[in-house]
Amino acid sequence: MKKSIPSPLQAVFLLLAGASLIAACSAVPGGLLSDPANETQSAIASLAAQTPTPLPTRTAIPTAPPAATPQPTAPPAATAASRSCAASDLLANTRADINGNEMVFSISMSNAGNHSCTLDNPPKASLASLQGSSLDIQVKTACADCLPASAAPVGPAASPTPAPTPAATAQGFAAGQVRLGPNQSAGIVLIWKNWCGPFPSGGVTIDLDLGSGQVLVMPTDAQRGGSCIQSGAPSTLDISPYYQIQ
Numbered sequence: 073m074k075k076s077i078p079s080p081l082q083a084v085f086l087l088l089a090g091a092s093l094i095a096a097c098s099a100v101p102g103g104l105l106s107d108p109a110n111e112t113q114s115a116i117a118s119l120a121a122q123t124p125t126p127l128p129t130r131t132a133i134p135t136a137p138p139a140a141t142p143q144p145t146a147p148p149a150a151t152a153a154s155r156s157c158a159a160s161d162l163l164a165n166t167r168a169d170i171n172g173n174e175m176v177f178s179i180s181m182s183n184a185g186n187h188s189c190t191l192d193n194p195p196k197a198s199l200a201s202l203q204g205s206s207l208d209i210q211v212k213t214a215c216a217d218c219l220p221a222s223a224a225p226v227g228p229a230a231s232p233t234p235a236p237t238p239a240a241t242a243q244g245f246a247a248g249q250v251r252l253g254p255n256q257s258a259g260i261v262l263i264w265k266n267w268c269g270p271f272p273s274g275g276v277t278i279d280l281d282l283g284s285g286q287v288l289v290m291p292t293d294a295q296r297g298g299s300c301i302q303s304g305a306p307s308t309l310d311i312s313p314y315y316q317i318q
Contacts, residue, residue, distance in 0.1 A: 154190045158189070159289075175298045178259070179280075188252060191249065193249065207307070250316055263298075
């Protein structure tokens with residue numbers, strides 16, 4: 073192959089271009105082209121030795137837990153009804169009066185306890201000797217005629233208008249209860265008729281059966297029974313319903 077030899081003009085041009093390139097390179101800062109102290113290499117090695125900083129990971133945004141399904145709750149327990157009055161709850165006072173041929177017992181009972189209690193109509197009462205023997209008497213309950221004039225029917229059977237008949241009054245009392253709060257009082261009236269036997273020695277007591285084995289024994293100051301009107305006929309004891317004493 074035949075080599076081409078540059079002409080004198082081309083040679084001059086090449087020399088000038090080479091000189092310009094050398095000048096340009098010499099103008100560049102030496103730190104970028106040369107690293108006599110190996111600073112660049114040391115910096116690169118230091119960066120490579122560092123523990124890489126982990127990129128932040130995606131954090132789940134906490135969400136509120138789903139609302140709990142409301143569970144049915146048992147209804148509040150119904151308020152317990154007042155218990156029946158016990159003999160130890162009651163402080164009784166009795167009075168015996170003669171009304172013509174009848175012996176009338178008026179009894180008031182106050183709740184001496186700290187809790188309310190109830191008396192259930194109709195009352196259950198009997199007469200006994202001081203020795204505890206029950207007298208042979210026919211008992212009649214719900215006696216409307218035995219109620220004092222100040223007593224009024226209690227419970228839903230009561231009706232202010234029209235004025236209740238004696239039978240309705242007795243039914244109104246007999247159907248309900250008398251509730252006694254602490255220090256409140258209730259009354260009861262007993263009418264003893266046609267006693268033809270000997271009067272018990274020492275007098276008589278009123279035995280009031282409160283239920284559940286509770287008996288309130290009340291001594292009386294009676295000196296005789298109801299007058300004997302018909303010999304051979306039974307002696308009777310009419311008992312009013314319990315009524316509230318205001």
